[in-house]
Amino acid sequence: MSDNENGDEMVTKPFKFVTAGMTPPELPQRPARFDARFPNQNQTKHCWQNYVDYHKCIIAKGEDFAPCRQFMLAYKSLCPSGWTNRWDDQREAGNFPVNLNQ
Structure with missing residues (x-):
């Protein structure tokens, strides 16, 4: 018995998943976003920690240090x-509750 009309x-060949020519390192990095699957997860601490980490990072490494950008993207999307x-305003007034120089 044949598989098609021509005999x-x-x-059957394995399927190859194609991501439009993009390899994983080329995929754009996205900031942390709200995930509707976890509505009871409080993101306040996540927001706060990314804000503090960003400012500690730029004080220690400078604003041109690329890894600091990920903290900024995360806190801007969460906070x-x-x-x-x-x-x-608190940082400028000198009464921010965290010492960012450590």
Whole structure:
């Protein structure tokens, strides 16, 4: 019994997943986002820690240090702008609750 009308035997080949020519290192890095699967996960600590880590990183390494950017992207996507504005004001006034120079 043949597999098709011409009598040729059909061969099944493995499927190769194609990502539009992009290899994993070339894929764009995305900041942390809200995940609807976890509605009860409080992101306040995550927001705060990324804000503090970003400012500690730029003080220690400078604003041109590329890994610091990931902290910035994360806190900007997680934190309400009102919080970051208040924290920026506190840093400028010298009454921010964390010593960023350590």
